[in-house]
Amino acid sequence: LCRGGLAERLCRLQNRERSAISFWRHQCISDDKILSDKSGVLTVKILEIFEECTIQVAICQQLEQSPATLSPEDAVINAEEPILKVLFTRETAAHLKSRPQDVIHIYPPWQKLLLQNADVPVIMNTYFSQKVLLSEHSEAREKTYGLTKTLIRKNILSLAQTFRLDDLDDKLHQGSSENQVPCAPQIHNHGDSKQLPLALSAVNDSLLEMVESQGAVGWRDVQVRVVIQRVYCLPAREGCRSHTQGNKPLCATLIANSDPPNVRLCLLVQDAYGMFSEVQLQSLSSTDDIEQYCRRWEGKSCCLAGMKILQRTTRGRALGLFSLIDSLWPPVVPVKVPGQSQDSEMMTTDLPPPSFCYILTVQSGEIHVEVDEEEQISNLYQPPAVHGLKEILRIDGCNERCSFWAQVLYRRLQTKHNVPIDQREILLFVTDSTLQNVVHGIPKVVAVSVTASCVLSVEIMEALSAGSRLVFFKDALWGNGRIICVERTVLLLQKPLLCSAAGADLSELTGPVRLDELDSTTQASSVCALRGTVVGVNESTAFSWPTCNRCGNGKLELCPQDRELLYCNQCSEVVTTPVLKMQLEVFLSCPSRSQSTVKVKVWHEISIALFVLLTMLLFLQTYEVQSVLGKEVGLLNCYVHSVTSHPNCVALEEIALL
């Protein structure tokens, strides 16, 4: 059961009630006198009984309070007396063995419920009920009755009628946005616009205490003070639990089809006891703000109010979240130890890493996250530890979060056919001075895979396609010899203000970037440089086409007026001097990997090495394979498509580095 949840609460209440009931029953047996406290006792005479499900419904008449002198025969049915419907549970009914005409005492605590369209009040929670046996006569009769079974009518209830919980007025307000976050958020910041004064009680510093005391339904009146360790965005489907039916996930495919990018701003916060919580705030309309939020909020203290618990998750269920939490463990300053007193001597850093974490979200209406932007960075804040790529490649572990600053050389979109655009995976090839300046032993360039769950801002996407950029990768994941960017990883264009750069060289690269040369260890989906001699040409792949010299549009058309001229519809002009692009697959013999057949797709426009050769061929409108053979080619930068061993072949494509 959820700690602090409603179920747990009811369990506790129910246990208490059960003990009270058995205690009471015991008292009744041992003490023949009716309990002295007569206040609140309801005395009823049963007129009619029937059953619905396991509840026994008794239509009764409420009697005046004079039980001692009352006998069943004396209690005449007085039309003035109010009628009640008294409900008994199966167990109580079995204990009472009531019949029409019986008089029952119902001791508190019982509950009265008034129904909307009925006059007759209903009495519930009638555990403490006792039949009144007032004379020897009735006792004997009771015993005989006990031997014969009375048939009690059972009502079968219709399932056609559902319950209406709302009143007609409420229907307008009961929208579908109960669990959705408003799109126009109002985050209150100190020093920003005026805040609404919240009538809140004192600020607490323990998340766990708040969760336990308030339960799952929310903390309207309480504030908790925490430190923001990380700010990131999560794709919206993280917010709802992905329901699966058999093997068919419903959530994932649906969100991909929705148009606006569903992204939520989230905070990973830590309280004074070292406990973490992930707070999911509003949906962001544009992901460009993420860099702003990171800058303004990370490391600062803030007060949370008006939150509710979305989920309590554990290490086993949320590996991504916990890998981030682990990177922030142990805390850099001593944290408080939960105990009776809050004296500051009880502080420690020697605690086991957390095994559970609460995920909180906005209750309703406005979000109350008051960040003290003006204030200093908290001592508890652990900025991302930046390392050089060389160090990261040497990390011995799995699922370790790492941060680094690197130059992106080449970008490749991995699109598979059945996967929607949203599920794209991007492959980035990056390097830094720690990799470039080494002679051998480690690769010069490393591949970083960016999964669809890592939210990229539009700014980053543009920067990555425009030119070679230095990008800060915050909290990427290292494991199994690969660096991947997943949810909670943030890519930023600016150097972080604070970071513990343990020997990392954040300077720009001087000199041209060098790639590893093609050799026997080269694998697919990597980049390398090669040199070799042309030993063959794949004639069937030779392909040329004109492109616009202004915009590079490769889809030129014939001019409608003059069919001898080419027209670019992107520039809306005639192209007088088109640039010819050629594509050709050549086979090379590379000394660095002499055993393999090396097949390279080369492009005319960028291949300076083959340029002269190919233009010559075009000009002559013929080409002789002989004239190409034996030509030296190098140093080409290529992307490796595939490496096969039988036949021993490497297929590459010439690329342009950013």
Add this chain to the structure above:
Amino acid sequence: STLPAVAEELLREIRKAFQETSHVPDDLLLGLKFIFGPSAVPALDLVDQRSVTRVRSPSGRTLYQVLGSSGKLYTCYSSCHFCTCPAFGFSVLQKSESLLCKHILAVYLSQAMGACQELAVSEEQLTNILLAEEEDEG
């Protein structure tokens, strides 16, 4: 019949109390226990775990899906009291021992406390959910 009206009123009181105070008082929780018996605690647990989703299609049709404790997903109808769980078939339909199963109760409680997750699906997807139940039973 009495019990359905009583159950409805109790749930309405819970909703009202929750709307006004964000809190469900103890006496209403005990009332749930009294009326619904052994289903009460499991139903509340399902609410605590946010296991109830309201599935809605563009035409306005709705149904509820509840993620049971065993990890199985059960479907509850909005138009009548029906649930695909075995307990419903047994206790409610066959033996008339209960008014609702814990999943239907969880649906009502989630409605009352604004704890329903929301899922928008296409008409076809809603149909598939309903038809899938048929396949399982067949």
